[in-house]
Amino acid sequence: MRADAERNRAKVIKAAMTAFATEGLSISVAEIGRRAGVGTGTVSRHFPTKESLYAAIVLAKVTEIATEARTLIETLPPADAFFAYFAYMVEEAATNRGLAEAMSGGGYDIEKAVDGTEEDLATLESTLLHNAQAAGAVRSGVTRDEVKALIGACVAVPSRTHMVEIVSAGLRP
Amino acid sequence: MRADAERNRAKVIKAAMTAFATEGLSISVAEIGRRAGVGTGTVSRHFPTKESLYAAIVLAKVTEIATEARTLIETLPPADAFFAYFAYMVEEAATNRGLAEAMSGGGYDIEKAVDGTEEDLATLESTLLHNAQAAGAVRSGVTRDEVKALIGACVAVPSRTHMVEIVSAGLRP
């Protein structure tokens, strides 16, 4: 790979990260190119479709989240780890419009984008949830999808921390 | 107003109601016209913009919901009325994709569309919430926006009734 190609690729990814985070998934590929200081052709050569660009961004973000999840699992008791992760995701999505839209099903499939990674966020989330349930901190029967939807609800509101309290109370047995 | 004009207007509204409910707000005006059995010109003459068509549909739906809310207020004790309304809205939004999208902020502003009606759904919702809080059935500090976001979360999930349980538990003091 040529040096300039790699540079431009990095520029596009960087621009796309902030663009998706601030403007959401509806931002145009041309605008991302403009912000990266490259032409639309350059963007589409590195990322043939908008979805593939989105997948690259999401993959990076998911890896970051997975690291946090693993840390929480290892350093906190099950109940605290789960609720800390919940609050962490809410804050993360609140400052990342693209992530929020993806989580509320508004855009592409976030699970599909990261399919085939060893960084299996789904597994980590299941672990957090099951451990918390085993510890009696979360009512049984609650699913990962339900938790995700509740995160989405917390993000959708200005008073996020208050919502997290309400929802956390509901999740407890 | 000519008789055929009124007939066509009704056909468009009827088609738009089911179209928005099943396909969501992204359905095209042309497709609504096709389903109503009229041309696109006819649709756009009765409803100059897509948003005005949407507003007409929403107004009808909101009137219906307001009637239900008023009935609940008058026939049930405050706590039951609130939670019954909550469950009602979840079911309503679950079978009406347009309504769900509007509530999760995906489309036009639902409040703006019904602005200036005497059917003030916002007031009724506030009454339901405040009465329930006064009766000690809902924790104080909860806002209408928070409740709406929680309704959205329940709709976003297949196991709606289970989610309603979780969320209701969280709303209680």
Next chain:
DNA sequence: GACGATACGGGACGCCCATCCCGTTTATCA
């Protein structure tokens, strides 16, 4: 330093959509 391969830029293309327009049809009333 020159040559071939590779990447770049941004215009071109095709698609979808909301809105507007106008020639044609239809309802209404004298």
Next chain:
DNA sequence: TGATAAACGGGATGGGCGTCCCGTATCGTC
């Protein structure tokens, strides 16, 4: 029944988007 105003249909228009393409510029190597 015939004239006229109103409404109809659907094609035209304009804008936005993702994707593709090709002449030009730059990189990396011999």
